[in-house]
Amino acid sequence: MSNLNTSELSTSEETKSHLLQWAMVAFLVYLLICAVGMIGGGFKLATGDHAKELFAFASNPFAGLVIGTVATALIQSSSTVTAIIVGLVAGGLPVAVAVPMVMGANIGTSITNTIVSLGHVRAKEEFKRAFAAATVHDFFNLFSVVIFLPLEIMFGFLEKIGSWLSSFFYGAGDTSMGGFNFVKAATAPVVKTAKGAVEGFGDQIGGIALIVFGIALIFLSITLVGRLLKKLMVGKAKDIMHTAIGRGPISGIFSGTLVTVLVQSSSTTTSLMVPLAGSGAFNLRQIYPFTLGANIGTCVTAVLAATAVTGNAEAALQIAFIHLTYNILGVVIIYGLPFLRYLPVRAAEWLGATAAENKMVALGYILGVFFVIPGACLGISSII
Template structure:
């Protein structure tokens, strides 16, 4: 018996090692996939990326594209990684910034849907729906503040440009001189590129983009499943330990958990049942949600280290995503005047939804699909 008991933990540890090796391989595959999108977009556009995305030349249209794409795909990590690849292939950064903002809004639909699981119990549903939608209102408020600043002054674009220039300087100290990640992924990216190039530039480029997008879906989905098995138990422990110990602790733990599970949707969805049960108050969960916004940016930053084409612009948009979320937390949560707006809005909506269940469904359809579609239609007229 003692020998059998000694063998079981070793088998469990061996299984965990295999899972971590698989996670590492999938991350490598993700980085390769982003590189393929950049190469494919560059091949297909033949230097005319701006014309291909003329439908999103209006910042509001770009915002809507980001919202709808992420709401449908249910992964801001996937959408932001695709955007990084497109920027590397020639999509102008100024067109990509509103898309990144939209991806932030779209990703919060997941935990809002999760909260519908509490719909049978009125008070429980009120707490759960409020906890889910506080993420929505924070992201919407962040867009209302930063999109006009971006349109007027290019604030985020300038900050992202400065940060990326630190890594892509003009001398031998540039990251170009020692980018081992790009070197490691080049054989895979170039092999697939050579195969698709036989179909011609445009058709081959489109095929390369589709292969890259498909691999991103596969990699992020599988990484999410593996990391949930490996980390979600620990993630819950961190959450129980950190929530309620102060805003900085909540933000930091939300960031760490999201980096571990590679999904802000997973992180924020974990807390919805806790809020519904009454284990935590909305004001305690709120900072944890903000940390999830920051943690989700790691995927795009990692992917941007190995793209082909305009690598500096790709890193710039990845940094923009990170800085956008950090500045949102600092400004909105840091200013008492703004801090409680998402909480008050979420509590009010939670009360309305608890009294009228159709209001909850109308909110989800209206915010994530109907309103963006109307905005896209209106913006196309200008």
């Protein structure tokens, strides 16, 4: 009887602990949304009507691509970078300038699992499989940029699709959802209080202070949310992954999306797969669709944050939808067309085999993709 009571007490305490952790996750998501609103308000306050002039250096798409890539590679979170971009757009950053930045964020986030794969470097066959599993994400994101950036430059189709989707939420008349956005109403008091706290410093200094505080709050909230969700969900995420991988591409893509939404990090999702590939538990073609789903799942943070920004709220939601549309179209076009479907897989297999033979190739690849190519893009942008 005593053992039964102890067991019931333990279960009750565990349930209370989980509920408390979920409540903390909800509070941190609330802070994240508030932080994005602060960035938008601070940016608008600091720049006034000169936002376009401030980002004139990034008006070239290559420069915007580099900013998104390098920022995400350094911060190691595309969710953080895209949330910051959403806040900047709300404050006046032109959507056209932000589009290449979110494309770059996709490239930058893939460095994490590439670095994780280096943990298998001592075992040749393991490293071959692990490095290929890590870099298939890189190649897919690079191919997406090669396909969609020229199309966006020529036709601006992503910008148009994003505008069309956001119009459903901020359209005219009674159909607009902007008038009864409860998330925005819930976060408005915090954002207004933060603005009031910096008013005494003047527009420029106060606006910059608000931006810095908002960015710091985004870092804090996403980091803590990530840690809590890993405790709560990673075990379940692994179960989903083991259940889904190998059951077909649709199941893999859906599961990759779901796991990434749960852990709020595509880097975490894709990094979970690297050891599985290295051990030989799954082959690259089984893991590949799961990686594609991770790209889609990582867009949730920006869409959520965009629902509550102040300032140019419709443009903020537009860039969030652009990021989502870009990743969905990447999957549809590259995976949907047979002649493109396995190009990232073949490129990753070749690179994995080459790197296993010569470890310096792996180092050269990381430096090239995340430093040399961005530098070359900046060089091209200065010429253009």
